[in-house]
Amino acid sequence: MSALEIRNIHKRYGEVETLKGIDIALESGEFLVLLGSSGCGKSTLLNIIAGLAEPSGGDILIGERSVLGVHPKDRDIAMVFQSYALYPNLSVARNIGFGLEMRRVPPTERDKAVRDTARLLQIETLLDRKPSQLSGGQRQRVAIGRALVRNPQVFLFDEPLSNLDAKLRMEMRTELKRLHQMLKTTVVYVTHDQIEAMTLATRIAVMRDGRIEQLATPEEVYDRPATLYVAGFVGSPPMNILDAEVNASGLKLDGCEEVLPLPAAFNGAASAGRRVKVGIRPEALRLAAGSGGPRLAANIEVVELTGPELVTTATVGSQRITACLPPRTALRSGSAHAFTFDETALHLFDPESGRSLRTE
Amino acid sequence: MERQSPLFSVFIHASALLLAVVILAPVAWLLIMSISPAADLSAKPLAWWPSDIDLSRYRTLLSAVENSAGAAFIASLLNSLKVAGMATLAAVIVAVPAAWAVSRTPAVAWSLYAVIATYMLPPVALAVPLYMGLAYFGLLNSVFGLALVYLTILAPFTTWLLKSGFDSIPREIESAAMIDGARLDQILRILTLPLAAPVMATSALFAFLLAWDEFFYALLFTSDLRAKTLTVAIADLAGGRVSDYGLIATAGVLAALPPVLIGLIMQRALISGLTSGGVKG
Numbered sequence: 164m165s166a167l168e169i170r171n172i173h174k175r176y177g178e179v180e181t182l183k184g185i186d187i188a189l190e191s192g193e194f195l196v197l198l199g200s201s202g203c204g205k206s207t208l209l210n211i212i213a214g215l216a217e218p219s220g221g222d223i224l225i226g227e228r229s230v231l232g233v234h235p236k237d238r239d240i241a242m243v244f245q246s247y248a249l250y251p252n253l254s255v256a257r258n259i260g261f262g263l264e265m266r267r268v269p270p271t272e273r274d275k276a277v278r279d280t281a282r283l284l285q286i287e288t289l290l291d292r293k294p295s296q297l298s299g300g301q302r303q304r305v306a307i308g309r310a311l312v313r314n315p316q317v318f319l320f321d322e323p324l325s326n327l328d329a330k331l332r333m334e335m336r337t338e339l340k341r342l343h344q345m346l347k348t349t350v351v352y353v354t355h356d357q358i359e360a361m362t363l364a365t366r367i368a369v370m371r372d373g374r375i376e377q378l379a380t381p382e383e384v385y386d387r388p389a390t391l392y393v394a395g396f397v398g399s400p401p402m403n404i405l406d407a408e409v410n411a412s413g414l415k416l417d418g419c420e421e422v423l424p425l426p427a428a429f430n431g432a433a434s435a436g437r438r439v440k441v442g443i444r445p446e447a448l449r450l451a452a453g454s455g456g457p458r459l460a461a462n463i464e465v466v467e468l469t470g471p472e473l474v475t476t477a478t479v480g481s482q483r484i485t486a487c488l489p490p491r492t493a494l495r496s497g498s499a500h501a502f503t504f505d506e507t508a509l510h511l512f513d514p515e516s517g518r519s520l521r522t523e
Numbered sequence: 524m525e526r527q528s529p530l531f532s533v534f535i536h537a538s539a540l541l542l543a544v545v546i547l548a549p550v551a552w553l554l555i556m557s558i559s560p561a562a563d564l565s566a567k568p569l570a571w572w573p574s575d576i577d578l579s580r581y582r583t584l585l586s587a588v589e590n591s592a593g594a595a596f597i598a599s600l601l602n603s604l605k606v607a608g609m610a611t612l613a614a615v616i617v618a619v620p621a622a623w624a625v626s627r628t629p630a631v632a633w634s635l636y637a638v639i640a641t642y643m644l645p646p647v648a649l650a651v652p653l654y655m656g657l658a659y660f661g662l663l664n665s666v667f668g669l670a671l672v673y674l675t676i677l678a679p680f681t682t683w684l685l686k687s688g689f690d691s692i693p694r695e696i697e698s699a700a701m702i703d704g705a706r707l708d709q710i711l712r713i714l715t716l717p718l719a720a721p722v723m724a725t726s727a728l729f730a731f732l733l734a735w736d737e738f739f740y741a742l743l744f745t746s747d748l749r750a751k752t753l754t755v756a757i758a759d760l761a762g763g764r765v766s767d768y769g770l771i772a773t774a775g776v777l778a779a780l781p782p783v784l785i786g787l788i789m790q791r792a793l794i795s796g797l798t799s800g801g802v803k804g
Contacts, residue, residue, distance in 0.1 A: 215698050236704035248695035252717045262703035309703070 165227070166191040166349040167212070167317050172221035174207055174373075181207050182218070183373040189366075194343055194350045196360040198396070199370035205353045206321060208370075212351060213242050213319050226316050236265075241310035242319040245326065247302045249294040255305050256281075256290040262313045280312040283342075300331045307342070320352040324359060336362060357397045361385065369393045387510075391517035394442045394510060400474060402510070403484045407441045409433040414441060414509075416459075418481030423457050429511045432520035439520065440512040445474070447508035448486035450494075451501040459484070459502040466494050477502075550779075556772035557581070564768050580773040592760075596774060598748040599756035604781065605666045606741075606752055607734035610673035614681045614730050615723060617674070622685035623715065627694065635682060642679045646739050657744055664750045672740050677730040684729065688722025689715070724789050732782050753778045 167189040174182035181204045189195055197205040210216040212223055214235035223230050230238045241262070250258050256277050257264070263273040281287045284304045294302055303323065310318055323339075324332045340363055343350060354360055360367050361381045369376045369384060369392070377389035388394035394402045406417045414423040423441075425433065433439055451458050461477035461484065468474075473488045477500070486502060488494070511520040527535075556564060557580060559573035586593035625635045653672055654663070662668025692715060700710045716723070738754040745751045751759075757774045760767070 213698075213702060215701075235698075235702045240702065242699065242702050244695045244699060246693055246695050248693060248699040250696060250700070250714050252714065261700070261705070265700075265704035265706075265709065309699075313703075 168224040170222040175219040192347045194365045196364035198360040203370040204373040239316040241315040245322040247306040259308045280308045318350045402442045405441045409437045442510035445485045445487040448502045451503035456503045603753040609670040610734045611731045614677035618681035626689035638679045673734045681726040684726035
């Protein structure tokens with residue numbers, strides 16, 4: 164049974180169309196991440212699901228029931244806001260229990276639910292405090308608790324971790340994953356952080372300009388990006404995109420002598436003479452040792468040791484390329500080396516439409 | 524600023540002192556006048572410090588003997604309290620929903636600007652129409668009539684202050700409460716209004732002061748003890764053939780007490796209201 168279905172949602176603000184036809188169907192228990200840079204419409208879509216905004220066209224179904232025009236409180240959803248939106252004048256316990264209080268759940272039952280939720284989130288000792296007396300991470304837990312306690316059909320998260328510092332963000336990410344594995348509820352989660360998307364999602368919808376660029380599992384988004392935008396957005400450092408031309412014997416990179424073999428996955432998509440964009444992830448590149456495999460002659464420009472890896476920027480012909488190498492690689496800036504890679508690591512895109520040329 | 528030259532510190536403290544003197548000197552002189560014997564106030568050169576303390580004027584003004592100056596003063600004090608109190612209460616009641624609506628629905632903000640624009644009209648321009656209107660409804664020389672006129676002054680002002688107060692309360696809090704199942708009245712009662720309490724207190728106090736100090740309309744629309752307010756009563760003290768400056772000063776001191784008391788009581792709410800960006804513009 165699909166827990167949430169988004170059908171051809173459009174949203175216009177006057178002349179500006181922020182959502183241009185979004186279709187997503189979510190199975191119960193899925194963790195969907197809406198990923199995109201700011202202004203792509205992901206938060207608008209979340210607000211439409213929540214009922215805080217009405218779509219200009221299309222339909223939203225929660226549990227197979229259309230919720231268009233249904234008040235947010237009757238949609239069986241709970242939402243965690245970016246700013247937490249805790250009630251500053253109420254205690255933590257009352258913050259968490261507010262939804263139950265408004266739904267006239269008897270005090271004893273409400274109290275028990277609040278305590279159970281607080282225990283789950285390890286904030287039992289904070290129940291009597293006011294939000295202003297909590298740290299950022301604790302506030303975040305309270306906000307999540309307020310959503311959890313109502314046990315809704317769908318959870319909505321609007322960039323919940325973006326106000327936390329890096330270390331806390333990682334902890335809360337793991338915590339969210341743990342909660343989802345334990346509770347198995349359906350989640351829609353908005354973020355611009357591709358790491359959050361990759362780690363949390365069962366499916367990612369990469370959005371851009373009011374459209375979905377790709378809706379797929381994290382592995383597929385990473386391994387088989389559907390468009391240049393997705394390829395550049397997911398992954399850090401981002402995928403190298405090089406200009407090239409297909410010729411009779413393979414791929415010829417601009418400003419470079421070597422001809423790379425055309426990967427099997429793109430057979431037939433590119434005829435000789437066609438201009439293409441070639442993508443290759445920095446982490447797919449290795450220093451060439453022997454003579455086997457495809458080779459890319461490169462001049463090393465900058466070498467940066469991040470700790471777990473060595474990030475190097477080099478020029479290949481006239482184009483710049485980034486590679487992530489093992490940390491103890493002996494490499495000096497200014498030296499000439501050759502990179503090698505598995506031919507399956509290559510991605511080909513159409514330069515005009517940005518679409519992947521993958522045929523299989 | 525951790526590092527300051529000694530000269531700069533002296534300058535800062537001197538400036539603060541000067542400001543305090545400028546603000547407090549008239550008040551101090553008012554107090555001194557009110558307790559100086561009449562001879563000291565008419566002496567030449569002026570006696571800046573009273574030869575002995577004379578509290579007789581306080582006795583005069585606070586005596587409840589019928590038809591005395593004291594009875595008239597106390598009646599006007601009560602009138603002022605009633606008028607300012609009613610007008611302030613009504614203004615806050617009107618302003619809360621109006622300010623909330625304008626704050627949450629920017630599309631109707633023009634209406635507030637329109638009201639504020641009428642607020643810019645000088646009172647004298649409205650005096651004649653207001654007089655005729657009050658006369659028509661039989662509300663001349665009535666505390667209710669005067670309170671109604673004051674409401675037209677206070678409501679735009681409090682709405683404006685409250686709007687900036689509501690603006691500073693994130694809308695997400697109300698969205699969250701809406702998803703949690705709270706009705707509009709519950710959201711306002713449990714969340715928004717308690718959060719806006721400091722701003723409400725601030726705007727109520729300023730509205731009260733505005734009404735308390737108003738003179739022009741009170742002079743025009745009241746004629747005797749049934750509705751005459753303090754400001755008019757004090758002016759009356761100066762209006763006779765002989766002006767007892769000491770008596771006027773005493774009335775001034777007494778007139779200042781209620782707002783000061785209210786200010787002291789609401790001090791804490793007031794300070795947080797003033798600092799939370801509640802009083803912009």
